[in-house]
Amino acid sequence: MSPRGVATPDVRERLFAAAERIVERDGPGALTSRAVTTEAGCAKGLLHAHFAGFDAFVAELCLDRFARTATGARALSARAGQGTVARNLDTVIRVLFDSGGLALSALAMTRPEATARIRAALGGTAPGFTAIQEALTGYLAAEQRLGRVAATVDPPTAALALVGTAHHLLMTGGADAPDPRPAMQRLVGALLGAP
Template sequence: MGARPLDQEVLTVPTGVAIRDVRRQLFDAAARILLRDGPGALTSRAVTTEAGCAKGVLHRHFTDFDEFLAEFVLDNVARMDEQAAALRDSAGTGTVAGNLTEALTALFGSVAVAMVGLVTVRDELRTRLRRTWPAGVPVLTDAAVMIGAYLSAERELGRIAAEADADTLGVMLIGGVHLLFVAGENTPPDTPAVRKVVASVLAGIEREPDRPA
């Protein structure tokens, strides 16, 4: 009989609790470690211990730990699609600065910032990612595209200036807010601080909802 698909596999952990969807369980464990302890604490043993499964489980499904980490990063990029869709759907509602502040705070309050550090410190991981992600840092580049798409939608609605370069503004917003979160070390910036960065980038181009350009 052939092996069952990964998402149907069931493992029994020491507590006797069955784990379904090994891949998701391991990725979620890696995210918790990354947020709690930083990239230096992320090892295969730490991940399997956090997931509550035998240490050999990870290596039965991934060639090595760097392959696991590459899949972990790309999985998080794929999961940003829902957030991108929600941000696009918010175009025309509220204020541009408010929508961006909320989206950027949620983005950088997630595992994204810690993941950038992970990619930075692991040479082999960057090499693996280059096979499917030829340029930039996954998560940040995808986030810049997400912000650019939203600003393009707002530009079409006349809520930002017609001459505004949505893609460049997206890069500026991601870069500025990323630096804000990194500078805070273990203390994330508050909402007014994020809004201040957003307002600075949008200065002179945001239009009032009832005053289309």
């Protein structure tokens, strides 16, 4: 534990990673500010010193993970022509479901104030599903120009189907739900016309 008065490096990420571990291990119901700071090995008040309450923390955690996924999706265009299209898409899609994505979505949905904060941020400039959809559209169009995606595939519709399905699985999945990644892989295959 960091001694009082000593700066804790990378506070946000340290607390976010601790929250993800708790949610993955014990479920969203176990996540409290005290559990997060204990898991992170830092002072009990650190979370409230850096966030305007626990709902703000949950919202910022979800928004941070959306931003990471959007950044990964934007990087796809540079990978056009490399690897396989299905594997490249899978790399981005998996980020949504890894690191407790399902459990974090469930957590945010049980906290109305956190949900309102997330919606407000996504309605503004925060990257979310729309940014991911736009990046996937650009990537699929680039692969189509290279002849690696069939001319019959409509990139904006395929991207919408991928993001919409991921959103649905995140919002309706629970701890006892089947792993959503195989369903997403089948969807990618269906959209790309793979056998």
